[in-house]
Amino acid sequence: MTHVSPTRSWVASANDHADFPLQNLPLGIFSIAGGAPRSGVAIGERIFDLQAALQAGLFESAAGDAVAAMDGGQLNAFFDLGRSARVALRERLLELLREDSPLRDKIEAQGDRLLPRAADCQMHLPAKISDYTDFYVGIEHAQNVGKLFRPDNPLLPNYKYVPIGYHGRASTVRPSGTDVRRPKGQTLPAGQTEPTFGPCARLDYELELGIWIGQGNALGEPIAIGDAAEHIAGFCLLNDWSARDIQAWEYQPLGPFLSKSFLTSVSPWVVTAEALEPFRRPQPARPEGDPQPLPYLLDTRDQAGGAFDIELEVLLLTETMREQNLPAHRLTLSNTRYMYWTVAQMVAHHSVNGCQLQAGDLFGSGTLSGPENGQFGSLLEITEGGKKPIELASGEVRKFLEDGDEIILRARCSREGMTSIGFGECRGKILPAR
Amino acid sequence: MTHVSPTRSWVASANDHADFPLQNLPLGIFSIAGGAPRSGVAIGERIFDLQAALQAGLFESAAGDAVAAMDGGQLNAFFDLGRSARVALRERLLELLREDSPLRDKIEAQGDRLLPRAADCQMHLPAKISDYTDFYVGIEHAQNVGKLFRPDNPLLPNYKYVPIGYHGRASTVRPSGTDVRRPKGQTLPAGQTEPTFGPCARLDYELELGIWIGQGNALGEPIAIGDAAEHIAGFCLLNDWSARDIQAWEYQPLGPFLSKSFLTSVSPWVVTAEALEPFRRPQPARPEGDPQPLPYLLDTRDQAGGAFDIELEVLLLTETMREQNLPAHRLTLSNTRYMYWTVAQMVAHHSVNGCQLQAGDLFGSGTLSGPENGQFGSLLEITEGGKKPIELASGEVRKFLEDGDEIILRARCSREGMTSIGFGECRGKILPAR
Structure with missing residues (x-):
């Protein structure tokens, strides 16, 4: 269902992106210029900074708990929350990033802070691997x-x-x-x-x-x-x-x-x-x-x-x-x-x-x-x-x-x-x- | 050398103990009655509580750093300090626990707090095992x-x-x-x-x-x-x-x-x-x-x-x-x-x-x-x-x-x-x- 509607994002590079259109929303850990690793979502040529977005008040309830669990530069605790947390986060991300999102202005008002260019970011392992x-x-x-x-x-x-x-x-x-x-x-x-x-x-x-x-x-x-x-x-x-x-x-x-x-x-x-x-x-x-x-x-x-x-x-x-x-x-x-x-x-x-x-x-x-x-x-x-x-x-x-x-x-x-x-x-x- | 002198401990059960005489001093992680796991040393039928001893002022300099690194119920950070930290800790433990230790009174003054019975303790894995x-x-x-x-x-x-x-x-x-x-x-x-x-x-x-x-x-x-x-x-x-x-x-x-x-x-x-x-x-x-x-x-x-x-x-x-x-x-x-x-x-x-x-x-x-x-x-x-x-x-x-x-x-x-x-x-x- 989520692949039918919405289909396009206001993040222009996401539309027709080979890997990371709005329908994908993969999760990862990134850092910028040697800063602390933190969680993000790939959207076109950008990374949506989840922890910064949480601080900006863009997540609450289950989706907020999901992002809060991504503390410490690894997704392990988030993975441990299971499917419901993942689905809640995905639904909220679709709301935030879809073409007609009422929250677009609020996100864009912060300039590139919430959406750094992926090319400026370093990617890390998404989780601490036990085995x-x-x-x-x-x-x-x-x-x-x-x-x-x-x-x-x-x-x-x-x-x-x-x-x-x-x-x-x-x-x-x-x-x-x-x-x-x-x-x-x-x-x-x-x-x-x-x-x-x-x-x-x-x-x-x-x-x-x-x-x-x-x-x-x-x-x-x-x-x-x-x-x-x-x-x-x-x-x-x-x-x-x-x-x-x-x-x-x-x-x-x-x-x-x-x-x-x-x-x-x-x-x-x-x-x-x-x-x-x-x-x-x-x-x-x-x-x-x-x-x-x-x-x-x-x-x-x-x-x-x-x-x-x-x-x-x-x-x-x-x-x-x-x-x-x-x-x-x-x-x-x-x-x-x-x-x-x-x-x-x-x-x-x-x-x-x-x-x-x-x-x-x-x-x-x-x-x-x-x-x-x-x-x-x-x-x-x-x-x-x-x-x-x-x-x-x-x-x-x-x-x-x-x-x-x-x-x-x-x-x-x-x-x-x-x-x-x-x-x-x-x-x-x-x-x-x- | 450390096996020649001192040979006996004021912790009576250590002397002639099959496993844990003064010469051994093995390290581990233990807890009592569901409390937080912490580091200790086996000595006879007792466990010398390293973190409690640190708080009691019994360790300083390199040995103190060694015990401080045992925070969080695992020995990994201590292991990472290498041989010199281990040797410093061992030498201080021999001073504290040998028969003629001048610090015996100070330790015994705390009753069983620093030396719980091993039989009352639960043992845990000593370290978080990466591989x-x-x-x-x-x-x-x-x-x-x-x-x-x-x-x-x-x-x-x-x-x-x-x-x-x-x-x-x-x-x-x-x-x-x-x-x-x-x-x-x-x-x-x-x-x-x-x-x-x-x-x-x-x-x-x-x-x-x-x-x-x-x-x-x-x-x-x-x-x-x-x-x-x-x-x-x-x-x-x-x-x-x-x-x-x-x-x-x-x-x-x-x-x-x-x-x-x-x-x-x-x-x-x-x-x-x-x-x-x-x-x-x-x-x-x-x-x-x-x-x-x-x-x-x-x-x-x-x-x-x-x-x-x-x-x-x-x-x-x-x-x-x-x-x-x-x-x-x-x-x-x-x-x-x-x-x-x-x-x-x-x-x-x-x-x-x-x-x-x-x-x-x-x-x-x-x-x-x-x-x-x-x-x-x-x-x-x-x-x-x-x-x-x-x-x-x-x-x-x-x-x-x-x-x-x-x-x-x-x-x-x-x-x-x-x-x-x-x-x-x-x-x-x-x-x-x-």
Whole structure:
């Protein structure tokens, strides 16, 4: 409903903005010129300063409580208030920012104070992340990677029963724009039996959807699949930077460790479940012969509208391309529809053993590749582990990422008759190893 | 030095106390009767209330700053102050609590206020855990478990090069005494191809040393092996409760997840590096033919005195044994000497890719089994995966843990001519699945 009326904002740059029209209203934490981080909403090329607006008397009751909970430069306490606070805030924001808002004059009277230019702001992580979990629900990625190792049997027997995931490193999640220092580590050179130590030579990106957890659960009390949507605060883009050579040597028997924990990038804006509502879709029918989810992962509402239609894009910009003013090279055009499990299934599975989730926990979906060339969400898949380098307009070739390369993730939701919304960018540039 | 003189405390219960004589002085967070959690030091059967002592004027300069940093019911900011603050506090505590302390009268004048009975106190986690990492440095455990799957080749090729570890779940670490709700989850019954869902039937303990990280490092800046000791705040006991049937089905290809994240128990007292100093030992000579550590893991001081001689014990007490007043059954008597890597090597490895460690991060060593019967640190090893049940004095048998069973971890450091110190207990009792 909120996507039909109102449709336009008096903040001119919002109208027809690719990412942040009035219909989106994503939440984030920003600062200006080294000032204290505070909460805001992206609207076109501006950020609506929520705490300043609260002080100016523009929020009261539930919406006011929601903004008051954003104290301290993080959204955790707001996430913990759950869906009703989010909806109250969204409704009030629509009132304040729509084209015919009676409050426009009051906001504009304060000049740019309530609406600084996004270009003048620095974005921060939206929340203090207690725990970060990376899933593996992109079935095409699991198949593509599995094929590299087991051509006849790419998916392991548990894949279609278990939303596979593992614990990630929370301390090294950073917002878009943070440079990526090439990690050093142990790798096993081809044909050798003893490892060497040095800079990663097979540095890769992974295209993922990030999920911010809202209200948590008590230890020992699982979240039922039917309640899971209530525990999801919003979404972002996530780049699970991966050192493939370090990963190959270290990951047996306990999984990836240092090959992932040097940095994880997220887009800084939290796109809410309410903004994404028009872009939901039924969970795809499982292929003939696939098992039904076990009862704790099965919910008719979730099956009917628990998946998303979000177009995902990855761009590469090298140092040479920047110098030659060449446009970024598109590496990937994929979609969240390649998730084998819904986000609600991820939440239900994660907590079914009694594991406590907390507001501000971050999930990654796992790499979201499509089945075709052009849809692969990592260079590991695109170049088949380095065997098939890609050629760039600059005349360069790439097997994996080189120093100076920048990876840019984008996402877009579009639907006939609806205003499109986006996620903003998730960027990161590779710095040479120290 | 601090273990030679002074040797006795005017707190009578400290002298000859198995765990907490004057030489130990471990730090923790406690509360009384639902009051606010605050910091204290275990001394015999008492807890010396550090914040109350600060208010009473008993600390100043560096030791005072150290106690002031323990505000808010967690030791993180104190850990972040590093070794010098810890040493200053320890020296002042020895002055205050030694037998001939001139300040004894001043402390005793306040009655029990500064020295409540430990039995009247509740213990909490000593720190807010940002990230929890579980290592796998117990080589005998790795061999024992490897043998169950690969009798001819129990150790994977990376084991003697890489201090293997994986990210654990920080949100479900709890202090000793927290009950353990038997988790539910997916398991694959023997001989079947489709999983079932239900309570874990192979619930196990894992005996580990816990390590509390002190000062952290900046993102992208590794901690050199020679500096690693400066980044370690102290030690505890850790029980890495494990659901073996869930683990077997879920852990490929990304490692253990829900099989571990339902609960991890730690002993609540932080035994400092200074208290453990007399119980250090050279890292054991590597067996003939084992590779030298790579240079980033090699430090002569660490090799000469980076390992510990800490005796580790696991006891089992069943419901029936409690009813019959039978003593606890000893399952394990092991030692930290079975660590293939030192704690400094774990720190250097964890950060070598630039991963940021933070004050209050928790490491687990991995299960510390010895090579012989009686030294195995998990039921998986003791019963060979359930094939060889153990018999208890109560007439019961156990393959894995049953509801009502309680596991108690203890640790003791002893050396000729030195006062022994201990860690206190790490207990947990199994509750039936919900």
